[in-house]
Amino acid sequence: MCRRFAARTLALLLLLAVLPVLPNQAAPARAAAEVRGFVDAHSHLFSYEAFGGKLMCGRPFHAGGIEQALKDCTDHYPNGELAWYENFTRTGSPTGTHDPVGWPTFRDWPAHDSLTHQQAYYTWVERAWRGGLRIMVNHLVANRQLCAIYPLRKNSCDEMSSIRLQAQRARELQDHIDAEHGGPGLGWFRIVRDPAEARRTVEAGKLAVVLGIEASEPFGCRQILGLAQCTRSQIDRGLDEMYELGVRSMYVCHKYDNALCGVRFDSGTQGAIVNLGNLLGTGAFWRARTCTTAEHDHPIEPGGVLPDQLVGLLPPGVSLPLYPAAPHCNTRGLTALGEYMVQAMTRRGMLVEIDHMSVKAADRTLDLLEAADYPGVISSHSWTDPGYFGRIYALGGMIAQYGHDSEDFVAEWRRTEPLRQAHQVAGYGYGLDVNGMGELPGPRASSSANPVTYPFTTFDGVSLDRQRTGERVWDVNTDGVANYGLVPDWIEDMRIIAGEEIVQDLAAGAESYLRTWEAAAARRAQ
Numbered sequence: 001m002c003r004r005f006a007a008r009t010l011a012l013l014l015l016l017a018v019l020p021v022l023p024n025q026a027a028p029a030r031a032a033a034e035v036r037g038f039v040d041a042h043s044h045l046f047s048y049e050a051f052g053g054k055l056m057c058g059r060p061f062h063a064g065g066i067e068q069a070l071k072d073c074t075d076h077y078p079n080g081e082l083a084w085y086e087n088f089t090r091t092g093s094p095t096g097t098h099d100p101v102g103w104p105t106f107r108d109w110p111a112h113d114s115l116t117h118q119q120a121y122y123t124w125v126e127r128a129w130r131g132g133l134r135i136m137v138n139h140l141v142a143n144r145q146l147c148a149i150y151p152l153r154k155n156s157c158d159e160m161s162s163i164r165l166q167a168q169r170a171r172e173l174q175d176h177i178d179a180e181h182g183g184p185g186l187g188w189f190r191i192v193r194d195p196a197e198a199r200r201t202v203e204a205g206k207l208a209v210v211l212g213i214e215a216s217e218p219f220g221c222r223q224i225l226g227l228a229q230c231t232r233s234q235i236d237r238g239l240d241e242m243y244e245l246g247v248r249s250m251y252v253c254h255k256y257d258n259a260l261c262g263v264r265f266d267s268g269t270q271g272a273i274v275n276l277g278n279l280l281g282t283g284a285f286w287r288a289r290t291c292t293t294a295e296h297d298h299p300i301e302p303g304g305v306l307p308d309q310l311v312g313l314l315p316p317g318v319s320l321p322l323y324p325a326a327p328h329c330n331t332r333g334l335t336a337l338g339e340y341m342v343q344a345m346t347r348r349g350m351l352v353e354i355d356h357m358s359v360k361a362a363d364r365t366l367d368l369l370e371a372a373d374y375p376g377v378i379s380s381h382s383w384t385d386p387g388y389f390g391r392i393y394a395l396g397g398m399i400a401q402y403g404h405d406s407e408d409f410v411a412e413w414r415r416t417e418p419l420r421q422a423h424q425v426a427g428y429g430y431g432l433d434v435n436g437m438g439e440l441p442g443p444r445a446s447s448s449a450n451p452v453t454y455p456f457t458t459f460d461g462v463s464l465d466r467q468r469t470g471e472r473v474w475d476v477n478t479d480g481v482a483n484y485g486l487v488p489d490w491i492e493d494m495r496i497i498a499g500e501e502i503v504q505d506l507a508a509g510a511e512s513y514l515r516t517w518e519a520a521a522a523r524r525a526q
Contacts (some may be wrong), residue, residue: 019509034056035202036460037134038491039509040131041380041400044141044214045120045173046166052153055085056435058102058118058127061173066470070121072100073110075152076366080108086116089437104470110479112440120434122173122189124485127467129207131458135198136207137213137249139214140166141436144222145256145281159215160238166418167211167245174209188252193246195517202510210517212249212353212380213242216281221259221337224393225283228259228337235341239348249378249519252338253361256281260341261361262332264383267298275300279314285321287331295359295387296327305452333360334368342368349524351376351517354392366391376520381431382412389416398516399430400509403481405441406493413502420505422436427512428505434484440489442480444497446506451477456492464488 007063026408037264045050057076062069076083087096090113098108102117109117140163147157156163170191177187192198219238221230238525242250253261256278264522265286266274279285288300314320334342334357342365345352352369354362354377369377376395379389382402389399401412413428420428434440444515454475455465467474467485474482475488495503 010152013438023024029261033203034508034511035199035514036507037133037202037510038132038487038506039135039137039400039427039429039513040128040133040281040432040434040487041135041137041378041429042212042402042433042436043120043136043138044433044435045125045138046169047120047141047435049155049165049169050141050162052150053155054118054152055146055150055348056118057116058121059479060118060120061122063176063177065102066121066123070106070118072102073116076100076116083116084257086114104472106470110389110483112442112482115437115439118435119440119482120484121469122177123469124467124483125207126188127464127485128487130462131464132460132462132491132507133207133487134514135210136204137210137212138170139212139249139251139432139436140170140247141213142215143255144217145277153275159217160219163213163215163242163459164245167247169515170209170211185237191205191246192514193248195514195521198517199514202514210249210482211245211247212251212351213247214251214254214353214356216254216256217258218250218252218260218341219245221341223259228335230337232340235337235344239341239344239350243350247350249353249380250345250367251353251356252334252341254356257284257286257330257332258282259335260336260337260338261365262286262358264356264358264362264385265297265328265330268301268444271298271300275320276314279318279486285466287326288323289331290324291327291329291359293329293359295363295385297330297358297385299326299328300433301326330358330360332358334364339364339368343372346372346374346376346520346523349376349521353378353380354388355381357384359385362388366395369395374385374520374523375516378516380429381433386416388420390423391461393419393425396428396519398429403430403434403441403490405430405480406444406490406497407446409441410494410498413498413505424513426505427510428502428521429509429513430506432484432487440481440483442478443478444480444493447477447493450496452489452492454497456489458488458492523525 045060048059057073059069077100084094088094110119142159142162144157144159174189174191177189178184181187190201190206192208201208219234253263265271275286377392377397379399455463457463476486481490
């Protein structure tokens with residue numbers, strides 16, 4: 001969540017007060033054949049209910065139909081002039097206009113760089129499934145600090161209340177799709193609770209949806225001036241409740257330091273703004289030291305200054321801290337409570353999400369997992385130091401790249417290919433972070449020379465023409481991934497510039513993810 005535009009988002013919110021075969025490839029004892037298909041390891045279909053429920057416009061489905069689901073926010077009418085959040089996150093300025101009409105014209109939204117409008121309507125997800133998507137990890141997302149500052153809300157700012165509501169919405173969508181396909185269990189969208197169920201779902205040609213959590217203060221584990229606001233018993237009760245709810249993958253910290261771990265910094269002006277949020281949420285700025293190891297957090301750059309309006313939010317007598325020379329490392333790592341949570345997750349066979357942890361916290365987390373020989377670790381959207389990739393793969397974990405533009409995605413896939421070969425890892429995944437307040441892949445600048453041509457055929461023989469919804473027809477060459485239905489087109493674009501090998505690696509992603517999850521889940525059974 002909040003990969004690219006967290007800075008602009010938080011800025012405006014604060015103005016109103018983000019080799020042998022290794023375990024990953026060792027086939028578990030089973031008769032089932034390997035599955036084929038893509039894995040999206042990081043998505044947010046139901047984030048429209050997060051942050052108070054008024055920040056994002058439109059829904060992935062509505063009982064009243066698409067005309068009700070894909071409507072703009074009330075405060076965006078009549079011409080988007082008052083949609084300061086949309087304008088700022090899209091252009092860097094709070095002023096601007098857009099056509100608020102969604103269905104049926106979709107003149108200005110959804111778009112790959114429009115962050116407040118629904119990008120994952122369920123028929124768009126269906127097109128991605130028909131184009132090869134087989135596993136989607138849907139992160140239930142929450143951030144109490146952002147919710148408390150944003151002036152419009154209809155839902156509680158309590159993070160766990162928001163998580164429960166989003167889980168309910170996920171099951172409502174499953175029921176909605178089931179009803180369209182003849183009754184319970186007959187739809188293509190299946191929320192799964194264990195890897196065996198996920199494997200059966202994929203083998204049946206349906207979409208296996210795994211529930212995860214990306215929250216800043218899980219189970220109320222906030223810290224104020226270094227004092228933890230939760231206990232071990234709260235962590236156990238929370239994990240038990242979430243496990244019963246179906247959650248199988250989870251972050252320990254996100255964006256702000258909490259009672260469990262320190263976070264990986266944001267840089268530049270974005271870093272300064274999120275750092276101010278850390279002060280308002282925890283009572284202290286980030287603390288950093290000059291790193292002495294190869295791995296490090298993002299630098300807190302001298303250019304990361306606050307706008308004048310935000311400087312006014314600083315308490316009297318408080319100024320932005322001075323930091324030592326880069327490279328920077330957060331002095332906060334994994335706390336004793338954080339170690340307890342990681343170990344409690346391993347006892348339950350859950351996947352530990354390592355992204356957003358400070359390198360000090362990530363390093364200690366990997367130490368714990370290595371000591372336990374526990375394979376259930378994942379980097380789901382490129383927010384951990386690449387120096388840890390080898391340790392993740394050695395454990396049997398999974399790595400998915402953020403949904404960059406096709407050329408950038410291909411470049412990182414190529415850069416990391418020798419590492420995957422060394423660990424005999426065939427599968428590769430992506431974490432698109434849809435509806436996560438980060439841009440989706442834009443159109444390729446060089447596409448005029450060798451564009452995606454329609455219709456095209458996916459790796460498993462499905463023919464896809466240009467996507468149409470209502471009166472709007474999209475083309476990945478000019479629109480990029482304007483909505484989730486264009487993910488197969490994005491993958492076809494990468495095939496054009498990198499060949500069949502990248503498609504085959506991505507098509508092995510679902511199997512690779514299942515093997516990691518199976519190995520982790522086996523520990524719960526022991």
